[in-house]
Amino acid sequence: MKALIIGGGIIGSSIAWRLAADGNAVTVLERARLGQEASWAAAGLIGPQAEAHEPGAFFDLALAGKRSFDEIVERLTRESGVDPEYDRQGVLYAAFTEEDRAELQSRAKWQRAAGGEVEELTPRDALKLAPMLSAKILGALHMPTNWRVENRKLTQAYINAAIARGALFREGARVDSIVTAGGRATGVRLTDGSIETGDLVINAAGSWSGEIRGLEEDRIRFYPVRGQILCFDALPGLVGPSLFSADGIIVQRRDGRILAGSVFEEAGFNKSVTLDGLERVSRAARALAPDLASMPFREAWAGLRPASEDLLPVLGPSPTVGNVIYAAGHFRSGILLSAITGEVIADLAAGRKPSIDLAPFAPARFRDGIAHPVKLADWK
Structure with missing residues (x-):
């Protein structure tokens, strides 16, 4: 089988690796540069308990992703x-x-019930674990199995592994539309007018997944949610556990860089770093770790998280065009869900039963009126 993957970010690259490992011919079509959008801009959390707001299908998916x-x-x-x-x-x-503490106590309760490992800590115990943490905290949750990666290196790892298995990656290849015959996809048309034929098309185009013509009847709207990150130079090993609050996060890389983020903004496809975003991120970071205020500033960047209307991933076959599979809408969890997405899409392509129930994430939920749109302001 020849598979065409639209999008060369972490999701498309993970799928390419899995499909190529199954012996398929794989071509990845990336509109710009490989891995340079949301995959490049992320903080790199493999943290299902930190990223899920409530029990249910998404939390189960996040645990499976880990x-x-x-x-x-x-x-x-x-x-x-x-x-x-x-x-x-x-x-x-x-x-x-006190409101934050009550919310964390509730989170600990439902996460334990759903199979997550979590410990409730006093301020003293939390500060022993993370000395950089502010002494003003009233309490904390410790999620010992929620870890982190260097997301840029992880994306490159998927790309390298896929290439080693025979996958072909093309940069600057913008897909305009799905080419069909008899209601089934036979390939894609690029913006230069050329056609790439294939037996299977996978839409993993991130925030641009809704721009592909020919899938309008699926009635799925994808949109970008901007995040902004500040980066500081520091000695390695200062932060330890990744730090979260209701307003921001702090993570450290092995080389010492400290990343602080992040805001959730509807700004279209504008990836600008803004004064307002910098101020909000820096305020939240300073509240979490006051010592950060004296550390040298290195750089700042912004990225676009790919969201669907209900803020859940879209995984599975198109309800209107045969031979098209979606792997999009991962919002803030593309790094965490990269491995499980590659796994289940490869299963679908091979006719295997996926290891998890994909019904809550089926593309047909939008066309069938089952999806419940969530306003970003309400989610936050």
Whole structure:
């Protein structure tokens, strides 16, 4: 089978690796540069408990994503020759108000019931684990199995491993539309008018997934949600666990860089770093770790998270065009869900039953009126 993957970010590259490993001919068509959009801009959390707001289908998917990643990371490192820097430091989620503390207590309760490992810490215990944390906290949750990677290296690892298996990657190849015959996809048409034929088309175009013509009857709207990150130079090992609050996050790389983020903004496809965004991120970061205020500033960047109307991933076959599969709408969890997405899409392509129930994420939910749109302001 020849598979065409639209999008060369972490999701498209993970799928390419899995499909190529199954013996398929794979071509990845990337509109710009490989891995330079949301995959490049992320903080790199493999943290299902930190990223899920409530129990349910998404939390189950997030836990499965962590398990899937744990199962493949050594193999991926070996096949790609790239160390994605999988740091097993855990997450500390801090409370600064009584309302925050009550929310964290509720989160601990439902996460334990749903199979997550979580510990409730006093301020003293939290500060022992993370000395950089503000002394003003009222309490914290420790999620010891929520880890992190260097997302840029992880994306490159998927690309390298896919290439080693025979996948072809094309940069600057913008897909305009799906080419069909008899209601089934036979390939894609690029913006230069050329046609690439294939037996299977996978829409993994991130925030641009809704721009592909020919899928309008699926009635899926994707849109970008901008995030902004500040980066500081520091000595390695200062932060330890990744730090979370209701307003921001702080993570550290092995080389010492400290990343602070992140805001959720509807700004179209504008990736500008803004004064307002910088101020909001820096305020949240300083509240979490006051010592950050004296560290040298290195750089700042913005990225576009790919969201669907209900803020859930879209995984599975198009309800209107045969031979098209969606792997899009991962919002803030593309890094976490990269391995499980590659796994289940490869299963669907091969006619295997996926290891998880994909019904809550089926593309048909929008056409059938089952999806419940979520306003970003309400989610936050």
